[in-house]
Amino acid sequence: MLVPVIAAVDGSAESFAAAMGAPPTPLRQWGRAAREAARRNRPLKLLHAWSWHPRQDGEPATAAQRHLARRCLRQAEERVQRTCPGVRVEEEQVEGPATAALLRAADEADLLVLGSRGLSGFTGFVVGSVALGVVARAARPVVLVRAEETAPDEHVPAADGHDSTRTPYRDVVLALDLNDPCDEVIEFAFEAARLRHARLHAVHAWQQPSAIALGPGDIGLVQVPQRADEWLGFMTAVLQVWREKYPEIEVAETVTEGRAQSVLVRATSGASLLVVGRRFTDRPAGPRTGPVAHAAIHHVGCPVAVVPHA
Missing domain, CATH: 3.40.50.620 (HUPs)
Incomplete structure (x- = not known):
C-alpha cells in the first residue's frame, strides 16, 4: 500500500x-x-x-x-x-x-x-x-x-505575461547549511526538482567572523571574495555526488555573505518551493524549528518544505 x-x-x-x-x-x-x-x-x-x-x-x-x-x-x-x-x-x-x-x-x-x-x-x-x-x-x-x-503560481509566467500551467516550473531553492550538510534535506530538494523538471538553486549564507571571535592562531580577516570562493568550492564538492545521482537536474549554486533570513528572501523571489532542514532535538525546552526554518516560515513568500533530520 x-x-x-x-x-x-x-x-x-x-x-x-x-x-x-x-x-x-x-x-x-x-x-x-x-x-x-x-x-x-x-x-x-x-x-x-x-x-x-x-x-x-x-x-x-x-x-x-x-x-x-x-x-x-x-x-x-x-x-x-x-x-x-x-x-x-x-x-x-x-x-x-x-x-x-x-x-x-x-x-x-x-x-x-x-x-x-x-x-x-x-x-x-x-x-x-x-x-x-x-x-x-x-x-x-x-x-x-x-x-x-493557485497552480500557475508554481510556473513561470507565459511569454505574454499571463499565468500558465504549461510553462516550466519555477526554481526549487535549497537552503544548504554547509556547516552541517544533511543528506535527507539535499535529497528531498533534488527529488522535488526532479518531480517538477525544475532547476535546483542551492543557497548558502555566511557571515564574516568578527575580530573578537578569532583566536590567536586563526587566520585574520580573510578577504571577502576569497572566503566566498572557499564556500562555493565546498558547496560544489558537497553537491557533486547528488549531481551524479540526478544528472538531469540543472543546478545553480550561490553563496552570499549576509544573514540567512535576508539571503533566503531574495533567493526565493519567484521560486516554486524552498527546502530547509530542521534538526531533531531532545533539549529540555522542547522541539524548535531552528533559526533558518523559523525565518523562512515567517519571511519567505513561496511554499516552504521543512525536512527533519538527525
Whole structure:
C-alpha cells in the first residue's frame, strides 16, 4: 500500500462556515496537496482533527461536530477532484487535539501539507500554534503553503505575461547549511526538482567572523571574495555526488555573505518551493524549528518544505 500525501483540512470557524453554505474561503492548499500526490503517484488523504467540548448539561456535542466535519471533508474532496481528477482521495476524521492528531498522521505520511494565510502579497505566513507545533515535531517533511496559492503560481509566467500551467516550473531553492550538510534535506530538494523538471538553486549564507571571535592562531580577516570562493568550492564538492545521482537536474549554486533570513528572501523571489532542514532535538525546552526554518516560515513568500533530520 502506498504511503499517502496528507492534507490537513482546517476545522476553523471559517471552514465550517464554508461547509454550511457561507461564501467559501480560499481552500487552494488542498489543490497543492493534490498536485504533490499526483507528482509522487500517491493517494491523497484529507484529514480533519477535532476536539469535542461538553455542553452545559454535560452531553458531548459530538454529533453536530462530526456532521460539520463530514461536510467540510466532502467540500475539500470535491475541490481536489476538480483540480486533479486522477488522484485517489481518502478521508479521515480523528478526535483529539489537532497538533497531536497531525503528528500521528505525519508518522504515516510521505508528506504532510498545511495551509496558511500570507502575511501580505509578498512574503511570510500567518502560522498558527497548531502548524508551528507540527513543523517543530513532525518526523516527516511538512510543506507550508499559502491558502490563496493557485497552480500557475508554481510556473513561470507565459511569454505574454499571463499565468500558465504549461510553462516550466519555477526554481526549487535549497537552503544548504554547509556547516552541517544533511543528506535527507539535499535529497528531498533534488527529488522535488526532479518531480517538477525544475532547476535546483542551492543557497548558502555566511557571515564574516568578527575580530573578537578569532583566536590567536586563526587566520585574520580573510578577504571577502576569497572566503566566498572557499564556500562555493565546498558547496560544489558537497553537491557533486547528488549531481551524479540526478544528472538531469540543472543546478545553480550561490553563496552570499549576509544573514540567512535576508539571503533566503531574495533567493526565493519567484521560486516554486524552498527546502530547509530542521534538526531533531531532545533539549529540555522542547522541539524548535531552528533559526533558518523559523525565518523562512515567517519571511519567505513561496511554499516552504521543512525536512527533519538527525
